[in-house]
Amino acid sequence: MDKIQLEKVDFEPGKSFKLFSPRLRNTFLWHYHPEVELVYVEADAGIRHVGSHISGYTQQDLVLIGSNIPHLNFDYRLRSDYQQIVVQLKEDFMGTAIEATPEFAAINHLFKKAANGIAFHGETRAVAVEKLKQLPGMGSFQQLLGLIEIFNILAASSEYTVLNNDELNLQFFLKDKIRMGAVYEYIDKNYNLKPDVNEIAAKVNFATAAFCRYFKKQTKMTFTDFVNQYRIDVAKNLLMQDKNVTETCYAVGFESLSYFNKLFNKIVGINPSEFKKEWVDRN
Template identity: 55%
Template sequence: MLIGPDIPHLNFDYGLETEYKQIVVQLKPDFLETLIMPTAEFGNIRALFERSYKGLAFYGETRERVVKRLRELNMEHPFEALLGLLEIFQLLSGAAPGEVEVLNQEDTASKWLLNDKVRMGTIYDYVNENYDKEPDVNEIAGKVHLSTAAFCRYFKRQTKMTFTAFVNQYRLSNAKTLLLQGKSANEVCYEVGFESVSYFNRLFKKVVGVTPAVFRRGYKINV
């Protein structure tokens, strides 16, 4: 069996009345992101893990080969055990269609949505706390247990923009609030984290449609 994280299930000895032996291997939740996701050579294993959220059962030759390798794992030598696990995952990823069964036909992708909400919440909190300084993509990538490259791909997929563009959008949103409070464009520029007034003015006009000064005057006229 290969069961993805956060999938409700009974112990597999439930209801058994005969003697049996189990070999259980548990992986940390970030195993996939930190070891497999950033590496192209692990593409087949990555696809296997993506399918595992429905639960997978294996039979036939695949099952026999994997059971043999599980029995041979020597947990007293962690490096060798890790290599053995990777070999096992590679074997499972290559199982013939008749040797693998999907245990849950329903789409339980809500688990992934929950993980994304938690991860994106961490990212939003970090941006909120650091937008007026110099947010470090390497630092936030570490906080959500991704390599920098994997984080950039993940963030672009989730938000349709780069991390830098998102931070600048967040800065501009806060800049509007400060401008509406009566502060000048020069004051607001540095307060929200920009280092160049000219760049702040250009970016603000590009995104908002008017310069900070015009935006501020327009608000005064309307109120």
């Protein structure tokens, strides 16, 4: 049941951070690492899955992830071209300076909040991303100063969402990240078929009723609701890839077009046709 990877992050000699642009869209990489990570993705739509939180993003995402929080690679299942920039920081990034230096107090607080995962939006994201895109062309020292500036911008902002608000639930989740990794991988492989709660319960060594209680405690959703949410997130992606509503409905596992429309409307706030039209009009 080992379905989660401990990623070993290698740093260049003399550097306290790693700046790179991974391309893993065909890999379901449910993983964790002790390093703090800042992820920027520019894409039509994708899946944001950090700790016990799962949702979709469109066009852009900027997320700060704390140490050892399991997460899925943000470029998973992206179907069109995309840009991704990832920064990984050593656990002792800047040594004790962040805690000891008053000027770094806000950044220190930001890193502590990142223990629950933070997604940024609005003008904050736009400004931070513009500076992030400039880093690859700089020398190491200038990159370090640029990162500190970016973290200072994020630390001063109120334009953010904490992804895992229930700290007790997150800690319970972290202790059981291997089992939850197996559950998520099963859902990803079977969402368009007929995911069987009895089958996945057996895979992770639970009686079905016990698994249902366990899953709801972990995700705050029933297994069926979670699968449907996952299907709708994939459906949004397909619609933005110019699939029509009918083929999207069946591609993500729904057998009734009317039910798909109703559920999509309930989760997204508009029906699939309206969602597709709005996307086309914006682009």
